[in-house]
Amino acid sequence: MAAFLTLTSGGGVASERPAAREPDGAAQPPAAPMRWFKGNTHTHTLNSDGDSTPDDVVRWYREHGYQFLVLTDHNFLTSVDGLNALHAADQRFLVIKGEEVTNNLAGKALHVNGLDVARTVPAQEGQSVVEVLQRSVDAIRAAQGVPHINHPNFRWAITTDELRQVKNNKLFEVYNGHPQVNNAGGGGIPGLEEMWDAILSSGTLLYGIAVDDAHNFKDPGNPDVSGPGRGWVMVRAPRLEARAMLDALERGDFYASTGVVLDDVRSDGKSMTVQVKADPWAKYRIQFVGKGGRLLREETEPAATYTFAGDEGYVRVRVLESNGRMAWVQPVVIPRDSPVLMALCSALVLGGVWRARGRRFTRGRR
Ligand SMILES: [Zn+2]
Ligand SMILES: [Zn+2]
Numbered sequence: 001m002a003a004f005l006t007l008t009s010g011g012g013v014a015s016e017r018p019a020a021r022e023p024d025g026a027a028q029p030p031a032a033p034m035r036w037f038k039g040n041t042h043t044h045t046l047n048s049d050g051d052s053t054p055d056d057v058v059r060w061y062r063e064h065g066y067q068f069l070v071l072t073d074h075n076f077l078t079s080v081d082g083l084n085a086l087h088a089a090d091q092r093f094l095v096i097k098g099e100e101v102t103n104n105l106a107g108k109a110l111h112v113n114g115l116d117v118a119r120t121v122p123a124q125e126g127q128s129v130v131e132v133l134q135r136s137v138d139a140i141r142a143a144q145g146v147p148h149i150n151h152p153n154f155r156w157a158i159t160t161d162e163l164r165q166v167k168n169n170k171l172f173e174v175y176n177g178h179p180q181v182n183n184a185g186g187g188g189i190p191g192l193e194e195m196w197d198a199i200l201s202s203g204t205l206l207y208g209i210a211v212d213d214a215h216n217f218k219d220p221g222n223p224d225v226s227g228p229g230r231g232w233v234m235v236r237a238p239r240l241e242a243r244a245m246l247d248a249l250e251r252g253d254f255y256a257s258t259g260v261v262l263d264d265v266r267s268d269g270k271s272m273t274v275q276v277k278a279d280p281w282a283k284y285r286i287q288f289v290g291k292g293g294r295l296l297r298e299e300t301e302p303a304a305t306y307t308f309a310g311d312e313g314y315v316r317v318r319v320l321e322s323n324g325r326m327a328w329v330q331p332v333v334i335p336r337d338s339p340v341l342m343a344l345c346s347a348l349v350l351g352g353v354w355r356a357r358g359r360r361f362t363r364g365r366r
Contacts, residue, residue: 037068039233041115042212043071045078050216050217054083058087068096070097070115074099091240094240096245099145101122105126105129111150116242117143119143121140124139129157129162138168150176153191154176163195169206170249174196174256176210177210178213179225196208200314201292201293205252207249209249210256211231212230231257234257255330262274263275264303269335272305276303279321285298287317312334317329
């Protein structure tokens with residue numbers, strides 16, 4: 001059985017996981033309830049090219065309903081101990097250290113965030129885009145950090161094929177709030193969702209995050225500067241701790257948003273359910289997307305369940321809100337032993353033509 005996301009209801013609803021059993025058969029205490037934590041993993045301060053002190057930046061997020069914030073100055077690791085002494089509160093707010101490893105290859109901006117790195121990671125060099133990105137990812141991993149690849153279309157730096165080749169990286173920015181990052185693509189270059197579907201369709205599992213890339217806190221409301229509050233992740237975990245946030249991101253137990261809130265995201269191996277926390281003045285489209293970016297189904301009610309047919313390759317969800325806000329639910333890989341294919345395999349076995357199953361979709365290979 002392929003590894004599978006078992007996502008449970010949000011809003012503090014307990015995990016559906018059964019209590020694990022000790023070898024003697026005694027039940028362990030049930031796992032801690034899962035909760036949603038709102039966070040931004042890409043933020044600048046005066047320590048690089050942001051316009052505000054780390055204290056002012058942290059205050060903005062603390063006062064705007066976020067539970068965690070990663071400070072990611074360009075090639076600089078801003079200390080968070082003093083910030084957490086002032087602002088952190090158990091299960092309420094946490095600052096996580098980080099860095100934007102900022103590389104330049106012949107004018108191409110190749111930026112990789114290192115979340116919770118143990119030390120400053122210097123800018124990397126290489127002969128190709130893939131080499132520079134790979135060295136950045138490897139250096140971040142070596143510093144015990146979690147990498148995410150930033151704004152592929154900023155200065156049109158990273159192509160789909162280059163992004164696909166990077167190993168040991170699970171996360172990329174499918175939305176970045178900076179006004180010059182070309183999320184939607186253009187001029188023959190695909191947008192970031194098209195890029196994502198092409199990479200997923202090739203068999204490489206990648207999760208899409210939304211971030212602010214905030215630099216400007218002193219010019220609120222100006223769409224031409226990179227202000228805060230535009231893109232974020234909702235991460236599901238039992239506790240607000242740096243490693244719990246990062247582990248949930250790397251196993252895809254989160255959704256990305258520019259304003260859509262979800263009450264529930266769930267997949268049990270047979271189907272996927274998404275329930276929107278609907279605003280009374282808005283309407284929604286819930287789109288289930290499969291291999292090749294194929295629209296599998298669109299639902300117009302704020303809650304929808306899609307039952308896997310078995311041939312989708314993967315299923316992910318995009319929620320469109322009537323004022324342009326969005327949410328992106330992470331892809332679930334459809335295992336080969338889903339109901340339809342099980343029936344097909346049984347028929348093949350009965351027919352005496354069973355053959356070794358081919359290459360699995362490689363969750364966790366990268
Ligand atoms: Zn910057
Ligand atoms: Zn950047």
